[in-house]
Amino acid sequence: MDKGALAPEGSYIELVVSASKSLIDKSRTEIVDLALAEVREFFPAARAATLLKSTVIKEVHATYSPRPGIDTYRPPQVTPWPRVFLAGDWTATGWPATMEGAVRSGYLAAQALTNAAGLTDKKFLAPDLPASGLMRLFLP
Numbered sequence: 347m348d349k350g351a352l353a354p355e356g357s358y359i360e361l362v363v364s365a366s367k368s369l370i371d372k373s374r375t376e377i378v379d380l381a382l383a384e385v386r387e388f389f390p391a392a393r394a395a396t397l398l399k400s401t402v403i404k405e406v407h408a409t410y411s412p413r414p415g416i417d418t419y420r421p422p423q424v425t426p427w428p429r430v431f432l433a434g435d436w437t438a439t440g441w442p443a444t445m446e447g448a449v450r451s452g453y454l455a456a457q458a459l460t461n462a463a464g465l466t467d468k469k470f471l472a473p474d475l476p477a478s479g480l481m482r483l484f485l486p
């Protein structure tokens with residue numbers, strides 16, 4: 347849940363709920379009521395504030411829910427056309443279709459392009475950070 351800035355003379359607040367399967371069938375009024383209750387719970391100063399206007403945007407295609415084997419359908423950045431390269435969160439990045447995946451796809455596309463141009467000394471993709479803490483338990 348992201349929080350907008352609270353200014354003394356008025357404010358604009360934006361909330362994002364990911365994986366909101368339990369909310370999607372609710373009415374906009376119900377969603378606003380739920381959100382407002384949480385804002386007031388976590389930010390006591392908001393209890394005295396009056397909501398003047400609200401908008402609810404339901405986006406069920408924000409990110410896809412991957413199933414086993416879906417990676418075989420994601421195309422690489424290199425295409426059969428030597429001057430056409432693909433970038434986008436939906437391409438084969440090894441990462442989910444998120445902002446991080448989209449950035450990675452851009453690096454991979456740039457790498458494919460420079461490789462094709464013979465500029466093999468150019469490196470774009472930063473290596474992953476080493477796993478620390480509990481994440482080490484998930485390493486193969």
Ligand SMILES: Cc1cc2nc3c(=O)[nH]c(=O)nc-3n(C[C@H](O)[C@H](O)[C@H](O)COP(=O)(O)OP(=O)(O)OC[C@H]3O[C@@H](n4cnc5c(N)ncnc54)[C@H](O)[C@@H]3O)c2cc1C
Nearest residue numbers: 362364405407408409433434435436443444445446447448
């Ligand atoms: C509501 C919502 C919430 C999200 N929340 C998160 C989040 O919290 N964390 C996270 O990591 N990811 C989140 N995502 C996913 C994330 O936004 C995407 O994974 C990421 O933006 C994909 O980047 P992209 O560059 O591949 O594509 P996009 O960001 O979709 O960029 C593609 C661009 O191409 C343009 N375009 C399309 N067709 C044409 C055309 N024919 N000619 C010219 N331009 C064209 C589009 O207008 C667009 O600007 C969210 C997505 C949505 C919709």
